[in-house]
Amino acid sequence: MNRILLGHGSGGKLMHELIKKYIAPVFELSTLMDSAIVNINHSGKVAITTDSYTVSPLFFPGGDIGDLAINGTVNDLAVVGATPLYLTVGFILEEGFPISDFERILNSLSKAAKMAGVRIVAGDTKVVDKGKGDGIFINTSGIGIVPDGIELSPLKIEAGDKVIISGSIGNHGIAVMSERNGFVFEPPVLSDSRALNGLIGEILKNLSSSIKVMRDPTRGGVATTLKELALESSKDILIYENAIPIHDTVKGACDLLGLDPLYVANEGIFIAIVRAESAEKILQIMKSHPFGLESAIIGEVTGDGGKTLLKTFIGGTRIVDMLPGEQLPRIC
Amino acid sequence: MNRILLGHGSGGKLMHELIKKYIAPVFELSTLMDSAIVNINHSGKVAITTDSYTVSPLFFPGGDIGDLAINGTVNDLAVVGATPLYLTVGFILEEGFPISDFERILNSLSKAAKMAGVRIVAGDTKVVDKGKGDGIFINTSGIGIVPDGIELSPLKIEAGDKVIISGSIGNHGIAVMSERNGFVFEPPVLSDSRALNGLIGEILKNLSSSIKVMRDPTRGGVATTLKELALESSKDILIYENAIPIHDTVKGACDLLGLDPLYVANEGIFIAIVRAESAEKILQIMKSHPFGLESAIIGEVTGDGGKTLLKTFIGGTRIVDMLPGEQLPRIC
Numbered sequence: 278m279n280r281i282l283l284g285h286g287s288g289g290k291l292m293h294e295l296i297k298k299y300i301a302p303v304f305e306l307s308t309l310m311d312s313a314i315v316n317i318n319h320s321g322k323v324a325i326t327t328d329s330y331t332v333s334p335l336f337f338p339g340g341d342i343g344d345l346a347i348n349g350t351v352n353d354l355a356v357v358g359a360t361p362l363y364l365t366v367g368f369i370l371e372e373g374f375p376i377s378d379f380e381r382i383l384n385s386l387s388k389a390a391k392m393a394g395v396r397i398v399a400g401d402t403k404v405v406d407k408g409k410g411d412g413i414f415i416n417t418s419g420i421g422i423v424p425d426g427i428e429l430s431p432l433k434i435e436a437g438d439k440v441i442i443s444g445s446i447g448n449h450g451i452a453v454m455s456e457r458n459g460f461v462f463e464p465p466v467l468s469d470s471r472a473l474n475g476l477i478g479e480i481l482k483n484l485s486s487s488i489k490v491m492r493d494p495t496r497g498g499v500a501t502t503l504k505e506l507a508l509e510s511s512k513d514i515l516i517y518e519n520a521i522p523i524h525d526t527v528k529g530a531c532d533l534l535g536l537d538p539l540y541v542a543n544e545g546i547f548i549a550i551v552r553a554e555s556a557e558k559i560l561q562i563m564k565s566h567p568f569g570l571e572s573a574i575i576g577e578v579t580g581d582g583g584k585t586l587l588k589t590f591i592g593g594t595r596i597v598d599m600l601p602g603e604q605l606p607r608i609c
Numbered sequence: 610m611n612r613i614l615l616g617h618g619s620g621g622k623l624m625h626e627l628i629k630k631y632i633a634p635v636f637e638l639s640t641l642m643d644s645a646i647v648n649i650n651h652s653g654k655v656a657i658t659t660d661s662y663t664v665s666p667l668f669f670p671g672g673d674i675g676d677l678a679i680n681g682t683v684n685d686l687a688v689v690g691a692t693p694l695y696l697t698v699g700f701i702l703e704e705g706f707p708i709s710d711f712e713r714i715l716n717s718l719s720k721a722a723k724m725a726g727v728r729i730v731a732g733d734t735k736v737v738d739k740g741k742g743d744g745i746f747i748n749t750s751g752i753g754i755v756p757d758g759i760e761l762s763p764l765k766i767e768a769g770d771k772v773i774i775s776g777s778i779g780n781h782g783i784a785v786m787s788e789r790n791g792f793v794f795e796p797p798v799l800s801d802s803r804a805l806n807g808l809i810g811e812i813l814k815n816l817s818s819s820i821k822v823m824r825d826p827t828r829g830g831v832a833t834t835l836k837e838l839a840l841e842s843s844k845d846i847l848i849y850e851n852a853i854p855i856h857d858t859v860k861g862a863c864d865l866l867g868l869d870p871l872y873v874a875n876e877g878i879f880i881a882i883v884r885a886e887s888a889e890k891i892l893q894i895m896k897s898h899p900f901g902l903e904s905a906i907i908g909e910v911t912g913d914g915g916k917t918l919l920k921t922f923i924g925g926t927r928i929v930d931m932l933p934g935e936q937l938p939r940i941c
Contacts, residue, residue, distance in 0.1 A: 282935070286663075288828025288874070289932025311685035311824065312658035314755060320652040326644035327697035327750055331618075331735045353643035365659035367748045369701070403663045403746075405939065411741040416699045416733075418659055418750030423646060492643065496620025542620070600621025603614070607737065 281374040286404030295402065299376070303383045304366070304390075304397045313398035315363055322423035324359035326350060329416040333607040335378065337456040339448070339467030342415055343385030345544060345609060348472045349495065350417040351393045355474040356491040356547050358429045358481060359421030364390065366417050367401040371410035382413065393472035395419065427481060431509035431550075433489040439556035440514060440576040443476065443546045443569050444469060445522040446499055450541035450605050451530045462526045469545030476566045477547065480559050487555035493547045495609055500539035501599045502548055503576075503585040514550075515586045516576030516597075539587070540600045542608040550578065613706040618736030627734065631708070635715045636698070636722075636729045645730035647695055654755035656691035658682060661748045665939040667710065669788040671780070671799030674747055675717030677876060677941060680804045681827065682749040683725045687806040688823040688879050690761045690813060691753030696722065698749050699733040703742035714745060725804035727751070759813065763841035763882075765821040771888035772846060772908040775808065775878045775901045776801060777854040778831055782873035782937050783862045794858045801877030808898045809879065812891050819887035825879045827941055832871035833931045834880055835908075835917040846882075847918045848908030848929075871919070872932045874940040882910065 284291035300306070317323070330346045347364065354361040366386060370379065390397050452468040455461070473493065480488065490510075494502035499521070507514045523538055531538045545568065551559050556574055563569035579586075585597040616623040632638070649655070662678045672680075679696065686693040698718060702711070722729050784800040787793070805825065812820065822842075826834035831853070839846045855870055863870045877900065883891050888906055895901035911918075917929040 283938045284934035286828075286938065287932055287935040288830075289833050289872075289934065289936075290930070291934055292828075293931065310689060312656040312689045312691060312751075312753075314654050314656050314689060314691075316653065317649070317655045318652055320650055321648065322646050323649045323752075324644040324646050325695055325697060325752065326731050327699045327748065328733045329699040329701050329735045329748060331701060331737050333741075357642060357644045357646060359644060359646075363657055365657060365750050367659045367661040367750070369661050369663060369746055399658050401660045401748075403661045405663050405743060405746075408740070409665075409743040411737060414701055414735075414737075414746070416659065416661060416748035416750070418697050418699070418748070419644075420655075420657065420752060421644075496618075496624075498620075501621050540621075598622070599625065600619055601616075602621065602623055603616035603619040604621075606615045606618070 279376050281370045281372055281404055283372050283404050286402060299380060299383060300400060303387045315398055319422045321425060324354050324357050324421045324423055326353040327418040328353060329414060330609060331414050331607055332453060332609050333411060334456050335412055337468055338452045338465050340470035341382060341385050343382040344389035345470050346415040346417045347386055347389035347393060348470050348544060349609060350419045351395055351472040351474055352493045354419050354421040355477045356493050358427040359423045361395045361419055361421040361474050363398045364395050364417050364419040365399040366397055366415060369410055369414040370404045371412050372404055372407040374412050393474060427485050429488060429490045431490045431506050434510035434512050434550050434578055436578050436580045437553045438489055438550050438578040439553050439574050440516060441549045441551060441560060442573055442575050443563055444571045445524050446543055447523060447527040447531060447538040447541040449544040450608055451527050453608055454605055462530055464526060466526050466530060469543055471545035471568055473547055473568060476568045479566055480562050483562060484555050484559055487552040489550045491547050491549045494543050496542050497600045498540040498542060500597045504597060504599045507583050507585045511581060511583045513579045513582035513584045514576060515579045515588060517588045518590050520573055520575045522571045522573050536604060540604050611708050613702045613704060613736055615704050615736050618734060631712060631715060632732060635719045647730055651754040653757060656686050656689050656753045656755055658685040659750040660685060661746060662941060663746050663939055664785060664941050665743060666788050667744055669800055670784045670797050672802035673714060673717050675714040676721035677802050678747040678749045679718055679721035679725060680802050680876060681941060682751045683727055683804040683806055684825045686751050686753040687809045688825050690759040691755045693727045693751055693753040693806050695730045696727050696749050696751045697731040698729055698747060701742055701746040702736045703744050704736055704739040706744050725806060759817050761820060761822045763822045763838050766842035766844050766882050766910055768910050768912045769885045770821055770882050770910040771885050771906050772848060773881045773883060773892060774905055774907050775895055776903045777856050778875055779855060779859040779863060779870040779873040781876040782940055783859050785940055786937055794862055796858060798858050798862060801875055803877035803900055805879055805900060808900045811898055812894050815894060816887050816891055819884040821882045823879050823881045826875050828874050829932045830872040830874055832929045836929060836931045839915050839917045843913060843915050845911045845914035845916050846908060847911045847920060849920045850922050852905055852907045854903045854905050868936060872936050
């Protein structure tokens with residue numbers, strides 16, 4: 278048996294074997310109950326999130342659908358100020374999917390969960406007929422606790438606030454794109470897929486009252502995220518093109534492919550809008566964390582409005598809108 | 610625009626329009642944050658579960674993938690003794706999927722959530738290329754609180770305990786099967802898709818200390834669930850064929866199709882193993898709830914072992930094992 282069969286989703290013997298042999302040991306699941314029972318020693322605000330991952334191809338430079346599914350969901354909890362605790366994992370497997378690939382992804386999920394310090398507590402496995410899926414889709418949902426006193430919101434954004442980004446942009450999208458189309462860049466572009474709860478924990482521990490809001494610019498990229506924040510806060514946000522960290526290879530790849538890096542997906546950086554007087558201090562904390570080495574202040578909130586504006590290299594100013602349609606499908 | 614486009618999963622403008630126009634109003638989501646923030650006024654045990662729904666066809670007599678996705682996840686929480694509170698919903702849409710079907714499913718999700726008394730607090734939408742999915746797959750994950758003092762476990766099962774089932778078997782599987790294959794039964798067989806937290810709440814409120822364990826016999830049916838319970842408790846469970854509630858049409862359909870109704874999926878019943886002396890009282894409570902009218906005591910725990918045995922109509926006894934492979938694929 279080296280491929281997934283429809284029977285692996287039956288609820289019967291084959292499914293129990295698959296779970297017992299491959300899934301339960303990797304996730305250290307002890308029982309196969311309908312629900313996991315966990316202890317939450319915190320009465321108050323809890324963050325809940327869900328994300329399905331349909332990235333194609335499944336394996337790409339710097340990551341795969343497994344670590345992406347953990348990191349993406351951990352990051353969605355972290356950017357609202359929560360401490361991620363428990364994740365669930367749901368698989369939709371296509372009949373005929375190689376079990377060796379499934380094992381590789383299971384290991385990647387497990388390793389990423391350990392690195393992020395979260396526990397996978399419940400799972401589900403479904404199998405669809407050949408031609409009705411695409412190898413594997415993964416849903417991860419997660420919960421985390423929001424420490425008392427932390428309440429991030431775009432409504433806290435004020436004129437003068439600074440915009441900080443935690444790393445260079447476009448790496449994930451270009452890495453997936455290069456694998457999908459067989460492009461080879463030198464040096465290779467690696468996905469930035471990584472869990473940000475450690476880095477975010479550092480700044481919240483020290484300066485939580487100075488953080489207005491955080492977001493991770495995944496699908497739609499930095500441009501879409503900043504436009505969302507401008508709309509939700511009814512403030513104008515101005516960013517400086519020459520302040521935005523981007524690797525030369527990513528820039529070159531975007532030029533070559535006709536992509537605007539501001540719209541390319543990221544999976545390991547976040548944007549924070551912070552009180553101006555604490556911006557430098559926050560930046561220093563971020564730069565001293567291994568996942569924040571390339572952090573930079575890239576802009577500021579200029580006043581009421583709802584627009585995002587980009588000051589270009591050559592000194593012009595252009596309006597930044599959301600991605601109108603689809604630039605890179607199936608990127609996460 | 611009447612079909613799903615790849616751009617609806619882009620993270621950009623089209624996706625925002627889809628969410629704003631169709632999804633957010635139905636679920637009453639006010640913000641589009643990375644994570645929902647909810648209040649849980651309970652420090653202690655919390656139940657967490659996840660399930661993906663890939664049922665084919667999407668619409669069938671008595672239900673559709675939307676109410677199934679709510680009821681299945683609510684029931685997974687309810688059978689471990691939890692009060693379901695919050696659900697997340699993740700969509701994987703196939704390019705070209707009719708938006709009218711999506712709307713119908715959204716309404717069904719919303720209606721089922723209201724009926725079950727749970728709130729949908731977070732969502733996610735991905736789109737895959739035509740031919741890489743099957744219309745729509747839905748993941749729902751859920752959390753609920755486990756009231757103090759409730760601790761259900763197969764390890765509590767003892768010889769003498771009674772096995773109660775809350776309704777007639779096989780309805781969901783046969784309803785989906787009939788729609789898939791164009792069979793018409795008279796009277797029509799309807800899926801039993803429904804949320805069991807109300808009914809379960811009634812018995813837990815009154816007699817929680819008499820309930821050893823509960824399970825909902827979905828994929829793999831009653832036989833697989835009872836075999837799991839026998840294995841996990843290391844007890845023998847004996848059930849009586851003539852005590853198991855089943856509608857004549859379902860029985861006839863199973864005969865016709867060569868299916869064993871004990872292995873056919875259910876989506877609106879549960880099995881409870883209970884202390885013998887409270888069994889009749891629990892049965893009375895169940896029978897007085899609209900979702901438990903057909904409840905019956907179907908067997909008992911006979912001693913140590915790990916087997917499930919069936920006393921047949923004609924008086925023989927046969928061993929009941931898990932479903933070996935696949936009987937009805939894509940049933941939930």
